[in-house]
Amino acid sequence: MARDNIYQEEEFPSPLVQLWFYFRQSPVVKVGFGCFIFLCLLAIFSPFISPYSPIENHLDSILLPPAWDDNGDVSYLLGTDNLGRDMLSRLIQGTSLTFGLSFIVVIISLVIGVVIGSLAALTKGMKSSFLNHFLDVILSIPSLLMAIVIVAILGPGLSNTLWAIVIVLIPQFIHITRNAVEEEFNKDYVLASRLDGANSLRILYYSIFPNIVEKLISQATLAQSAAILDIATLGFLGLGAPIPMPEWGAMLANGIDLFYIAPWTVYLPGLAILFSVVATNLVGEGMRHALKARKEN
Amino acid sequence: MLLFTLRRFNLFLFTMVLLTILSFSLSFLFPGEQITNISGKINASPESIELIALHYGKHESILSQYWIYLNHLFKGDWGLSMTSQLPILDEIYNHLPATIELTISALFIAMIVGIPIGFIAAINHRKKSDDLILSFAMIGYSIPIFWLGLLAILIFSIQLGWLPSAGQISLLYEIKQITGIQFIDILLSDSPYKWQAFQDASSHILLPSCVVALAPATIFIRLARTSMLNVLETHYIKAAMAKGLTFRQIIYRHAIRNAMVNVIRDVGLQFANLVTLAMVTEVIFSWPGIGRWLIESIYQRDYTAIQGGLLALSCFIFLVHIFTDFVYATLNPLAREKNRGSR
Numbered sequence: 112m113a114r115d116n117i118y119q120e121e122e123f124p125s126p127l128v129q130l131w132f133y134f135r136q137s138p139v140v141k142v143g144f145g146c147f148i149f150l151c152l153l154a155i156f157s158p159f160i161s162p163y164s165p166i167e168n169h170l171d172s173i174l175l176p177p178a179w180d181d182n183g184d185v186s187y188l189l190g191t192d193n194l195g196r197d198m199l200s201r202l203i204q205g206t207s208l209t210f211g212l213s214f215i216v217v218i219i220s221l222v223i224g225v226v227i228g229s230l231a232a233l234t235k236g237m238k239s240s241f242l243n244h245f246l247d248v249i250l251s252i253p254s255l256l257m258a259i260v261i262v263a264i265l266g267p268g269l270s271n272t273l274w275a276i277v278i279v280l281i282p283q284f285i286h287i288t289r290n291a292v293e294e295e296f297n298k299d300y301v302l303a304s305r306l307d308g309a310n311s312l313r314i315l316y317y318s319i320f321p322n323i324v325e326k327l328i329s330q331a332t333l334a335q336s337a338a339i340l341d342i343a344t345l346g347f348l349g350l351g352a353p354i355p356m357p358e359w360g361a362m363l364a365n366g367i368d369l370f371y372i373a374p375w376t377v378y379l380p381g382l383a384i385l386f387s388v389v390a391t392n393l394v395g396e397g398m399r400h401a402l403k404a405r406k407e408n
Numbered sequence: 409m410l411l412f413t414l415r416r417f418n419l420f421l422f423t424m425v426l427l428t429i430l431s432f433s434l435s436f437l438f439p440g441e442q443i444t445n446i447s448g449k450i451n452a453s454p455e456s457i458e459l460i461a462l463h464y465g466k467h468e469s470i471l472s473q474y475w476i477y478l479n480h481l482f483k484g485d486w487g488l489s490m491t492s493q494l495p496i497l498d499e500i501y502n503h504l505p506a507t508i509e510l511t512i513s514a515l516f517i518a519m520i521v522g523i524p525i526g527f528i529a530a531i532n533h534r535k536k537s538d539d540l541i542l543s544f545a546m547i548g549y550s551i552p553i554f555w556l557g558l559l560a561i562l563i564f565s566i567q568l569g570w571l572p573s574a575g576q577i578s579l580l581y582e583i584k585q586i587t588g589i590q591f592i593d594i595l596l597s598d599s600p601y602k603w604q605a606f607q608d609a610s611s612h613i614l615l616p617s618c619v620v621a622l623a624p625a626t627i628f629i630r631l632a633r634t635s636m637l638n639v640l641e642t643h644y645i646k647a648a649m650a651k652g653l654t655f656r657q658i659i660y661r662h663a664i665r666n667a668m669v670n671v672i673r674d675v676g677l678q679f680a681n682l683v684t685l686a687m688v689t690e691v692i693f694s695w696p697g698i699g700r701w702l703i704e705s706i707y708q709r710d711y712t713a714i715q716g717g718l719l720a721l722s723c724f725i726f727l728v729h730i731f732t733d734f735v736y737a738t739l740n741p742l743a744r745e746k747n748r749g750s751r
Contacts, residue, residue, distance in 0.1 A: 264438055349707075389550045
């Protein structure tokens with residue numbers, strides 16, 4: 112007798128593939144993800160696609176409005192600023208500064224936070240309680256104030272502000288890693304591999320990390336939107352990127368004095384920051400929804 | 409409740425110790441001489457530096473130096489500001505009340521606007537209005553605060569001319585500083601133009617506090633929405649429905665109260681974020697608060713001011729944190745039970 116239904120080859124997609132399946136269900140999230148990829152590409156290829164150099168002055172065309180204005184010039188699509196620098200090129204190059212650097216900042220603090228957080232999850236008792244309180248205190252200090260203090264120690268400048276933001280972001284990664292690892296450690300599959308004789312580090316690496324990686328990514332998107340805003344804020348306050356750099360916050364601060372004559376020098380960098388933060392938040396939101404949907408099914 | 413209070417007190421002590429260690433170590437970390445950073449006395453002669461060093465116990469071990477620093481803090485000697493050569497404590501006393509005013513009013517605006525909108529979104533779950541509110545919330549907390557402040561000044565103060573764009577009160581009114589909180593001072597003063605001054609001060613605070621409130625309000629929308637959705641799925645709501653209560657009765661009598669409790673728990677956590685926003689807003693609106701003072705002191709490398717400001721501002725945030733914890737514990741017996749260990 113043919114027993115054709117006894118062995119059916121079923122495909123079990125990995126957690127990440129499942130996540131991707133739920134993630135792409137929502138059209139809004141897909142648009143956000145598209146924008147995110149677009150920004151990433153822009154950040155990588157900005158030196159090749161920007162029409163002019165971001166610090167080149169075109170002294171014969173100062174404060175040109177964008178091309179759709181009557182006085183605009185189509186060779187400067189988004190107009191020029193008070194030193195005749197092309198806004199479009201500056202915005203494109205600013206992507207790699209504000210958006211691209213926020214990406215790097217988040218990755219560095221993610222790695223440091225995950226290492227400290229998982230070590231913290233493995234320790235118990237007094238040390239762990241001390242760490243918990245310590246993190247609470249650090250998290251209760253406003254992020255900008257902390258960044259300002261660190262900038263005061265290191266001195267102003269772009270790389271120093273980046274380190275400051277890395278340090279500011281680390282505690283939340285420690286917090287979330289620690290909680291997630293502790294939660295996973297109480298589950299049965301960890302017990303199973305412990306009974307097989309695996310030590311804690313092996314369990315952490317082979318069993319737990321694959322299961323908490325999405326949580327970390329979703330926290331990373333939150334952290335990235337905070338990092339973009341922090342980099343731009345410090346740039347705006349004149350503590351971040353130095354003057355000629357086309358960092359969006361610094362560009363905006365540069366445009367304030369001309370707000371009434373040349374409003375596009377303020378509108379455009381602000382819109383660029385808003386666009387990148389919304390795109391990042393949409394990706395994060397989609398990720399959290401997908402996580403929830405996967406858990407429910 | 410006693411144990412809860414003790415725990416909070418314990419946490420408060422621990423935090424204070426950590427914060428003072430942080431601000432003490434900052435005097436070593438900042439560029440320049442530690443003794444100048446901690447006392448704020450610049451251009452002192454070698455003899456007076458020697459005196460100050462003795463005063464701060466410079467020649468003793470690091471632990472006793474810290475202990476001496478703590479004694480100084482408790483005696484109210486926080487050093488001098490390096491730029492103005494005024495005592496830091498006086499500077500903080502001049503600037504902190506304005507920040508307290510701004511942040512507290514922004515917090516109230518955020519709660520009053522955000523929480524009801526969040527409840528409405530939850531009641532209309534998965535309908536058009538829910539989506540609309542959520543997308544508004546998304547834009548609201550993505551908007552860079554300095555840009556929003558500039559746009560608000562452009563629209564409401566310059567184009568429409570409705571509200572003033574800078575400062576705390578018009579210079580025409582002379583208000584004596586009694587408590588430091590402007591509104592209380594106005595009410596306490598015996599000026600014949602009390603009410604005009606009051607109106608002027610409220611029109612000054614409206615724009616900056618709305619700018620600060622936008623991002624926290626959107627976070628409250630999301631918190632209130634999630635908490636209301638959770639409450640609406642509980643059994644007691646189903647029981648109330650089975651008894652035949654109308655939807656309105658269920659919402660007003662049962663759901664709102666229980667959903668509010670969970671929102672209040674997170675108010676304290678949002679407060680640090682709100683202070684960050686307020687610091688930037690103070691710069692844009694020339695608000696004479698501690699945030700603007702701190703940012704200016706970093707331009708002028710006034711390290712004593714940064715140390716003192718950090719300590720004062722974090723203390724304030726932590727006190728608000730503990731206060732909301734107490735409100736939460738008073739409102740929610742479950743939080744107290746858990747701390748005692750439920751049997």
